[in-house]
Amino acid sequence: MADDGRAKRLKSSQDGGVADVVAELRGRVAELELENKTLRQENRQQAGGRIAALESENEQLRRRGQGEGTHEVLPVIVATVVTVDLSRVDTSIVAQISSFLGTAREMLSLALTCKSFGWRQPMSTLNWSLVEEVARQTVSSMTTDAEMSSVSRYVSGSMTWLSILHRDENLLVFDVLLGSYIEHQDGNKTVVSSAGGDYDRSVAVSSGYVMKSGAHYAEFLITGGPYIGIVRPMPGLDADAYDVFDFFSSEFYTDFLAQRSDDWGDSEVNVCEFSCCDGERGWADWHDGRFDNEWEGTESCQSGDIVGMLLNLDGGTLTVYRNNRRLGVMKTGLSGPYCWHVSLSKSQAGTDAVSIKRGALINSDGARRLN
Structure with a gap:
C-alpha cells in the first residue's frame, strides 16, 4: 500500500x-505577440510619416517646376577670394613673363588688371609701371641706339612706351588718296597705282604714320616713274574736293597752309620728293612756288628698283637709297612732323605703281634692324 x-x-x-x-x-x-504588434504599429507610423514627407517634398518640387519650368536645380557655389602679395614676387620675373604677351593691346589689358601692373612704381627711378617697362624693353629690342635716343623724348612728353609700341606694330599703309586717278591694288592699302587718263596726277599719303622725331626708314618698290617723298600731315584736307592733285600745284597752296599747326616749326620745307624718272629732287614751302634741281645723288631708277628713304629728324636730313645703295642726303634743315607720300600718273611709258613697307636701318656694325 x-x-x-x-x-x-x-x-x-x-x-x-x-x-x-x-x-x-x-x-x-x-x-x-504584443511586442510584435507594437513594432508593426510603430513601423506603420514611421513609414507613413516618411511617405508623407516624401509626398510633400515631391509636391513642392512639382509646383516649383510648374512655376519655373523644368530647370535643374544647380548647387550654389561660393567663390573664395585669394589675395596674392605681388611685392613678394621678383619684378624681373613678372616682367619676363609679361614679355611673352604678343601685342601692345594685350599689355594694355594686363595694365588694367591691377594697380601693381598698370600704375607707376614709386621705387623706380623713372617712375614707370611694370607694363611700361616691358613695352620699353620690347621697343628697345626693335630699334637702333639712334632711334632710342629720340624715342625717349616721346616718353617724357605726351606719349608712352605702350603707345610707341602700338605705333611700331602697325604696318605702313597708304590710307589717304588725293585725286581721282589713283587706286589701291586689289584692296591692298600698301600698294597704289595710277588710273585714268595720261598725265593726270594723284597722290597717296601714309597719314596714319606721323614722324615727329627720331629716325625713320621706309622702302618703296616702284613701277614706272613715280615721285616719292615727305609732306606735312594735313588731317583736315578734304580728299573728295580734288580731281587732279599735286602737292606742287600752286592753286592748292592756300588749302595746304590752312592746315598748318604750331608743331610744323620753323622749317620752310613743307613737301620734298625724289623723282624716280630722272633722279632730281623737288621741294616747296607753299609760298614761293616749287624748287627743282639736281643734287649730289641724282640718279634715275627703273621699274623693280627699291627706293629707300631715311628721315632723320634729329639731324634734320632726308637720305635716299637705291637698292640698298646710298645715293646721298637729298635735303637738310627738316623739322616738325612729316608723313610719307607718293605721286603717280599714267603716261605713254606705262602705269606708275608703288608699294610701301617699313625698312631696316643699318647700324654702325652693319646689322639691319626694323625701324
Whole structure:
C-alpha cells in the first residue's frame, strides 16, 4: 500500500510541473505577440510619416517646376577670394613673363588688371609701371641706339612706351588718296597705282604714320616713274574736293597752309620728293612756288628698283637709297612732323605703281634692324 501512495504522489507532482511550463510558454508567446504588434504599429507610423514627407517634398518640387519650368536645380557655389602679395614676387620675373604677351593691346589689358601692373612704381627711378617697362624693353629690342635716343623724348612728353609700341606694330599703309586717278591694288592699302587718263596726277599719303622725331626708314618698290617723298600731315584736307592733285600745284597752296599747326616749326620745307624718272629732287614751302634741281645723288631708277628713304629728324636730313645703295642726303634743315607720300600718273611709258613697307636701318656694325 505504501508503494502505491508514492506512485500517485510522483504522478501528481509531474503533472503539476508540465502545467507550469505550459503556462509560462503561453505567457511568453503572448508577450512576443504584443511586442510584435507594437513594432508593426510603430513601423506603420514611421513609414507613413516618411511617405508623407516624401509626398510633400515631391509636391513642392512639382509646383516649383510648374512655376519655373523644368530647370535643374544647380548647387550654389561660393567663390573664395585669394589675395596674392605681388611685392613678394621678383619684378624681373613678372616682367619676363609679361614679355611673352604678343601685342601692345594685350599689355594694355594686363595694365588694367591691377594697380601693381598698370600704375607707376614709386621705387623706380623713372617712375614707370611694370607694363611700361616691358613695352620699353620690347621697343628697345626693335630699334637702333639712334632711334632710342629720340624715342625717349616721346616718353617724357605726351606719349608712352605702350603707345610707341602700338605705333611700331602697325604696318605702313597708304590710307589717304588725293585725286581721282589713283587706286589701291586689289584692296591692298600698301600698294597704289595710277588710273585714268595720261598725265593726270594723284597722290597717296601714309597719314596714319606721323614722324615727329627720331629716325625713320621706309622702302618703296616702284613701277614706272613715280615721285616719292615727305609732306606735312594735313588731317583736315578734304580728299573728295580734288580731281587732279599735286602737292606742287600752286592753286592748292592756300588749302595746304590752312592746315598748318604750331608743331610744323620753323622749317620752310613743307613737301620734298625724289623723282624716280630722272633722279632730281623737288621741294616747296607753299609760298614761293616749287624748287627743282639736281643734287649730289641724282640718279634715275627703273621699274623693280627699291627706293629707300631715311628721315632723320634729329639731324634734320632726308637720305635716299637705291637698292640698298646710298645715293646721298637729298635735303637738310627738316623739322616738325612729316608723313610719307607718293605721286603717280599714267603716261605713254606705262602705269606708275608703288608699294610701301617699313625698312631696316643699318647700324654702325652693319646689322639691319626694323625701324
